[in-house]
Amino acid sequence: MSVVEVRDVRRTYPTSPPVHALLGVDLTVAAGERTAILGQSGSGKSTLLNVLGLLDEPTSGTYRLLGEDTAGYDGAARDRLRSRALGFVFQESHVLGHRTVAENVLLKLVAAAVPRSERAPLVADVLHRVGLDHRADALGRLLSGGEKQRLAVARAVVTQPRLLLADEPTGNLDDGNAATVLDLFDEQARAGVAVVVITHDPRTASWADRTVRLVDGRIEPGVEA
Amino acid sequence: MTGRPRRAGTLRDLVDDVLVELRSRPARALLMAVAVGLSCGALISSVGISVAASSQIDADLAASTLDVVTVSAVPVAVAAATGGGTSAGAGVVGAGIFPADAGDRARAVDLVEGAGMRLELTGVTQTTVTRTQGETYRPGDFGAAGARVRVVGLDAGYLAAARVDVPADRSWHLDTGARVAFLGPRAAEVLGVPDVSNPVGVQVWVDGDAYDVLGIVRGGVAGLDDAVVVPYGRAVEQAGRDDRSTLLVRTVPGAGASVSHVIATAVRPDAPERLAASPVVGVDTLRRGVTTQLDRLAAWTGSVLLALTVLLIANSMVVAVTARAGEIGLRRALGFSRAAVAAVFLAEGGLVGLLGGLVGSAVASATVVATAAASGWSAVLDPWLVATGPALGATVGLAASVYPALRAARVSPALALRSD
Numbered sequence: 001m002s003v004v005e006v007r008d009v010r011r012t013y014p015t016s017p018p019v020h021a022l023l024g025v026d027l028t029v030a031a032g033e034r035t036a037i038l039g040q041s042g043s044g045k046s047t048l049l050n051v052l053g054l055l056d057e058p059t060s061g062t063y064r065l066l067g068e069d070t071a072g073y074d075g076a077a078r079d080r081l082r083s084r085a086l087g088f089v090f091q092e093s094h095v096l097g098h099r100t101v102a103e104n105v106l107l108k109l110v111a112a113a114v115p116r117s118e119r120a121p122l123v124a125d126v127l128h129r130v131g132l133d134h135r136a137d138a139l140g141r142l143l144s145g146g147e148k149q150r151l152a153v154a155r156a157v158v159t160q161p162r163l164l165l166a167d168e169p170t171g172n173l174d175d176g177n178a179a180t181v182l183d184l185f186d187e188q189a190r191a192g193v194a195v196v197v198i199t200h201d202p203r204t205a206s207w208a209d210r211t212v213r214l215v216d217g218r219i220e221p222g223v224e225a
Numbered sequence: 226m227t228g229r230p231r232r233a234g235t236l237r238d239l240v241d242d243v244l245v246e247l248r249s250r251p252a253r254a255l256l257m258a259v260a261v262g263l264s265c266g267a268l269i270s271s272v273g274i275s276v277a278a279s280s281q282i283d284a285d286l287a288a289s290t291l292d293v294v295t296v297s298a299v300p301v302a303v304a305a306a307t308g309g310g311t312s313a314g315a316g317v318v319g320a321g322i323f324p325a326d327a328g329d330r331a332r333a334v335d336l337v338e339g340a341g342m343r344l345e346l347t348g349v350t351q352t353t354v355t356r357t358q359g360e361t362y363r364p365g366d367f368g369a370a371g372a373r374v375r376v377v378g379l380d381a382g383y384l385a386a387a388r389v390d391v392p393a394d395r396s397w398h399l400d401t402g403a404r405v406a407f408l409g410p411r412a413a414e415v416l417g418v419p420d421v422s423n424p425v426g427v428q429v430w431v432d433g434d435a436y437d438v439l440g441i442v443r444g445g446v447a448g449l450d451d452a453v454v455v456p457y458g459r460a461v462e463q464a465g466r467d468d469r470s471t472l473l474v475r476t477v478p479g480a481g482a483s484v485s486h487v488i489a490t491a492v493r494p495d496a497p498e499r500l501a502a503s504p505v506v507g508v509d510t511l512r513r514g515v516t517t518q519l520d521r522l523a524a525w526t527g528s529v530l531l532a533l534t535v536l537l538i539a540n541s542m543v544v545a546v547t548a549r550a551g552e553i554g555l556r557r558a559l560g561f562s563r564a565a566v567a568a569v570f571l572a573e574g575g576l577v578g579l580l581g582g583l584v585g586s587a588v589a590s591a592t593v594v595a596t597a598a599a600s601g602w603s604a605v606l607d608p609w610l611v612a613t614g615p616a617l618g619a620t621v622g623l624a625a626s627v628y629p630a631l632r633a634a635r636v637s638p639a640l641a642l643r644s645d
Binding site: 046050053055056075076079080081082083084086088090094096098099103107108110111112116155 | 235237238242245246249250551552555556557558559560561562563565638639642643
């Protein structure tokens, strides 16, 4: 089953002059598939990630998530899907430095309205899986770069999403930490989670099942593997 | 987990969330709470001080005015219209408005401490007052700069009721029918009478009759500074009427209103409608007016402070929204709705305001007590007023957070995440 089905998606920002960020993108991502999206700055990678993550809406085209056309979703439905079916891994600055590691993860469970009694075991389990259980009470700002990315992964996957979206997850990491993060993504993929990663990092590109290159808002023909 | 039924975020989650935020920025939270506390405290304490001041003014007015009742004659036409006749009772002096023993009758009333008669002769008749026989001066002619001398008929009871200081307590002479006079200090100065305790042999002439001056009278509520005081009986005799007379009644403190309701009947049981007691209600109105004005002043002052605080907190929170744009974007990406994001800022403002309000109540209570103590007042602290502090603070915090919360809700998550 396809988790993501994008057909002729276009996104134009109504600036003056208008910016055409996506010019008819087609993309399908199956459950358990690892996809890397490559492209230079301004090629539309982030816009595509925002569309896939329901943070932005396409100007035209169709985006089916888990088999459902997202065009009919209102704001509440998008919020609900983001909290439960989607997981985001951003750059390390999106770890909340004034909250503890556990509180950072907890925020996703609160957003998903997971009952309070279930939260602590879920947080403990996911922190154990990413190797941060001993840092649960540490403030986010005190973590190393690798720890921050592992925390970001933990926060993204604690609700067992169906689609994991990552924006340059290994760009600032050394080889060891990059490998750890990719191992965590592998774990998710083996569990059936579709993983889509935007990257410039060759390590991540070579890790993916397939790579897609965006050039000027279009997927470059022949590059998709 | 996608199949789990969606529940609205609980209030407890929201409070927990906000407490984490406040804990992470304690200085900012403290400053905002202090701002709310000071403004709430200022409002509550200014109202509280106003209440204490009002209470004191109330007491002072009560002490100074609510124990004095003035009884005067009602014009015949009015009295007839209200059912009264024109019959004179036994023992009525002159035209028969006041009985000769009006003072005694008034003093027989419970709660009355003293009473006496007064007639302003000046204005009723063309009375002349001279220092020596044969002079032709009239009131108003004496001295320079418009000095005036009035002739007033009083009895001894009046001087006592008005709490006028009479030298050597010679006031009883006024009730004997003798031609004696007391002078107010200004009148004595105008007439050239030396201000001594016993001016033996000094006389003034009132309409050609010599009156022995018994001394200078001072103080009290009678307004006798520029008066020549003669016996009340002689004043009535000279005026030929007593319908311009007044009966001054001194009661125990606070009993003025009660006495005013019965005094006319006590003095003229046969025709109480011929007499009217002074409008004590008017004094009550004055007291209420003073209290109302003080309350309004305090409320306005406090409200301006509160408005300033709302602006200060709103400004601080708008800055916070800008600074936390990345966090807002993250929350939206994690699945928080716009309303949930706005709720975080509203709850933050409300909670800070609540804490500030508690501080304000405490500050206000201490301020009112200290101010009252320093001013020698009785501290009047309405528990309900103090209890409004937290509610007031929470309201201020919420009001200040509305605009920042709306701004936070409008933050585009995609843009916020990219720009962070």
